[in-house]
Amino acid sequence: MAKQHPKVIAGIDTHADTHHVAVISETGQHLADREFLAVGSGYRKIVEFIIGFGPVVAVGVEGTGSYGAELSRVLSREGIQVLEVMRPNRQGRRLKGKSDPLDAYQAAESALAGRGTATPKARDGAVESLRVLRSERSTAMRARVAVMNQIQSFLVSAPEPLRAKYRGLTRTAQMSALEKTRPAGTISEPLNATATALKRLATRYRALHQEIALIDAELDAIITTHAPLLRDLHGVGTDVASQLLVTVGDNPERICTEAQFAALVGVAPIPASSGKTIRHRLSRGGDRQANKAIHHVVLVRMMSDTRTRTYVARRRAEGKSTKEIMRCLKRYVARELYDQLLHPQPAPDAAALRALRKTKNITLQAAADDLRVWPTALSRLERGLTRDDHFHQRYESWLNDH
Structure with missing residues (x-):
């Protein structure tokens, strides 16, 4: 009769250039640990190293969204369960010390105990494309704001002949006029230097504006293909829809209940009572960008949705404050969004x-x-x-x- 190998659990401490892997048994016994290069050949060696000790129950990986992203994809393709492991708290590190082998064994022990673990996002679908594009859009938006602020700063301190040309113009007209200028003269003169800098800044502003418009079109195309019904909800546009999809990830089954989704987006009410005061407030945890997206939906509905305006008027008559009303609305919006994300319907063929x-x-x-x-x-x-x-x-x- 063939000898059966005991099942094992692995833990991986990930870094930019190397990954340290530790393997333990189901009883918590330390079996072995080794360091591998964070490259394609190193990932294959990690898989061979882990399965060489027996059937793998799970692998706890630190940083599945950063240094361990590609390794998590490789392990998942091999049919190995991957768990995202949280970094040990500072108190535990002070007591036990810190090193790559210790962190790897800590990750394996956390996976074994089910302590501080979560199902990582599958970063291999359309949502990963949304995340990358949104990240690019965010930096482009900040750069565009910085360019506009610098233009206004230059115009405030520019010589009067230059300031007079653009006084009273709207932002769009101002950018267009600055871009069409043809500065001439000695660059050592403050007037000429300022005019030259303003033209280049206006050209940069237009390029950033076009880049953002292109990214928005790409985001819209992805959402139209993969989650068209999400935007049917009142107040949900491309920006809100893309952020919610990024928050949930390509594997929405990791969010098993509506309450878990509410906690993920930071709209789960928690008790905040004291003495004779009985009240709740929203959790300050969760994805703050997703919470911002839901806040935007609530604001839009409070201004333009008849059903929401009727609800707000009724709750105000009951003595509720605006913050309390918005807390309730956020919870209702989260419920609608959860249903649309988990049970999408195909878009009609227009x-x-x-x-x-x-x-x-x-x-x-x-x-x-x-x-x-x-x-x-x-x-x-x-x-x-x-x-x-x-x-x-x-x-x-x-x-x-x-």
Whole structure:
């Protein structure tokens, strides 16, 4: 009878150039540890090293979103369960010391005990593309703001003949006028030097503006393909949708319940009572960028959504403050978003409407008049530029009846 190998658990302390791997048994016995290069050949050697001790239960990896991202992908492709391990707290490090082997064994022991672990995001799908593009967009936005601030700073202290040219212009007109200038003269003169710097800054501003517009179009294309219904919710645009998808990741099954999603985006209410005061407040944990996105949705709905405005008026009549009302609204919004993220529906085929209308020789104006809508609204629906599933069904039924 073949001898069965005991099951093992591995822990990996990741760094930019090297990864330190430690292997322990199911009983916590230290078996071996070794350092590998953080390159493709090193990843293959790590897999061979781990499975050489027996069947692998799980691998605890520190930094699955940074230095350990590619290693996590390699392990997952080999069918090995990967757990994200949190860094040991400072008190524990002071008591036990710190080194790469100690951190690797600590990661393995955490994976064995199920302490301080989480299911890492799968960084190999469309959401990873969104994350990269959003990161690029964030730096471009900050750079554009910095350029605009510098232009305003130069204009404040510029000689009066230069300031007078652009006084009273809007930002767009100001950037366009500055970019069209043709400074001439000695660069050592403050007026000429300032005019030259302003032209270059305006050119940089336009380039950044075009870059941001291109990124927005790419984000919109990805969301339209992979999560079109998410933007059907009132107040959810491309920016909010992309951030929520980045927060959830390519494997939404790691968020098993609605309550877990609420905690992830920082809208889970927690008790904040004292004495005779009984109240709750929102958790300050979770992904703060996702929390910001939900806050934006709530603000939009409080201004333009009839259902939300009615709810706000009723809660104010009950004596609730604006902060308390927004806390409740954020929780409701999180519930809607969770349902859309976990149970998406395919987007209706808008192009089929135009093809059906043309086969029946119905003009766009005639259809718009009968349906009592603007022709432009109907055209945008047919081209997929707007989404209205209810009107889509109505329009399709009308076409089928004619």
